Amino acid sequence: MRFLRYGVFFTCLALSLFVAACGQASQTPNGNSAVTINVHDNYFDPKNVSVAPGKPVEVTFINKGSNVHIIEILGLTAETTLQPGGKVTFTLTPQERSYKMYDELYVSQGMVGAFSGAKNAGQTQATATPVPSVQNAVAAYRDYVEGQTSDLVTSAQSFVDAINAGDLQKSRDLYGKTRIFYERIEPIAESLGDLDPRLDAREGDGPANQWTGFHRIEKALWVENTTTGLDKYTTQLISDVKTLQQQVKTIKLSPTDIIDGSVELLNEASHSKITGEEDRYSHTDLYDLAANVEGSQAAFIVFKDFLTQKNPAQYQDIQTKFQQVESALRPFRSGDGFVDYSKLTDNDKHTIANAINTVAEALSKVAVNLPQS
Ligand SMILES: [Cu+2]
Structure with missing residues (x-):
């Protein structure tokens, strides 16, 4: 049982580190960092995003699925409807904390994730290479x-x-x-x-x-x-x-x-x-x-x-x-x-x-x- 818990923990950690590295990889012309979150039927990819706290970051959601999605990062964005193929960009400045990211329509089916302001985000190296x-x-x-x-x-x-x-x-x-x-x-x-x-x-x-x-x-x-x-x-x-x-x-x-x-x-x-x-x-x-x-x-x-x-x-x-x-x-x-x-x-x-x-x-x-x- 204990091994199993560590296994799950490690997977989440590895995934969030990987995403943190990804988020940092891209920069906008005005020097902000940028993150893209793909919205699928019915999950977010990536599901956990870590960015540097206190700095503006451009977050783009793209609906890659065939369902309509209503997405929100609680405390950071308004509820936003995305038609299939639709896309929206927010400039957000997260505090050093985690925000719930979810889909209004599919939250009960587990379509939730975390958007976090985390110190050292982007400076950490991925310790594994998960395929998101x-x-x-x-x-x-x-x-x-x-x-x-x-x-x-x-x-x-x-x-x-x-x-x-x-x-x-x-x-x-x-x-x-x-x-x-x-x-x-x-x-x-x-x-x-x-x-x-x-x-x-x-x-x-x-x-x-x-x-x-x-x-x-x-x-x-x-x-x-x-x-x-x-x-x-x-x-x-x-x-x-x-x-x-x-x-x-x-x-x-x-x-x-x-x-x-x-x-x-x-x-x-x-x-x-x-x-x-x-x-x-x-x-x-x-x-x-x-x-x-x-x-x-x-x-x-x-x-x-x-x-x-x-x-x-x-x-x-x-x-x-x-x-x-x-x-x-x-x-x-x-x-x-x-x-x-x-x-x-x-x-x-x-x-x-x-x-x-x-x-x-x-x-x-x-x-x-x-x-x-
Ligand atoms: Cu049977």
Whole structure:
């Protein structure tokens, strides 16, 4: 645990030193220093900026995304709307302190940073060479995972409430929909330690008397046809999703772990989950498959800036392949969910597996371009 904290601290420090050096690198004709902050969907690059306090600095925000952004450095600038492609420059004189930089529209999704007046800013040498857009990608992915686990806690509570109320129909209805938020973060399941088996083990994965989690409850709801006697499992489920929500805030995530984890998950989806093994009692497998694909796509999209610099055609190609999976799943959508998986023919399953396989194959070629940590 301690090593992990130091790791996170070091990353922030290295990043802010790097930016400080950057900010100093550029000077305007009147001798002010100048900093450019790129505004992406939905994060700042750089996210942490350090400049010399008490001196004017020209700060330019450029909206590089396709969303409208409303940016502000609290205490230094007014709220400012930036259309896609738009740009604004402020001349600011920060005190020796840190100011919150944020996006009014996306602050709740973690679109925040720090603009700091710091002594010695610009004189410090970068001690590492982080790639800011990749660092931001990892931060953006963590924000995504935090959002999903927060939704998981809420939806798991509704699911358990329905079970506790003895409402079998509602419990069954909420089962697949609740799991979506977990299945979306499965690219990093391996980093979750024993929480993954506690939450998501299938029958027979381990000793019967240690089997807990979603699938144990699934068996009760569909095979035993009951909502009673599940206290032990529902209590643990709620406690485990809450632990998970805390854990993802600090687990170590690297660019290659995120992409490799997505490739492995898509391979598992197209090779073994496609048989219907995961939700063998409820046949809600399409919820899981769709969520695995959505979560992998989210993991891929955060690297957009980095990957489009390297190879824009490859980025587009993978996006198209993700859309083809979505098209392959579309005929089986029903209401706000999916049809029973047992209704699919072998041919249907083959089409879906092929589409997932194709994107996994293309995605597996991306990791070589990414830094290891
Ligand atoms: Cu799973």
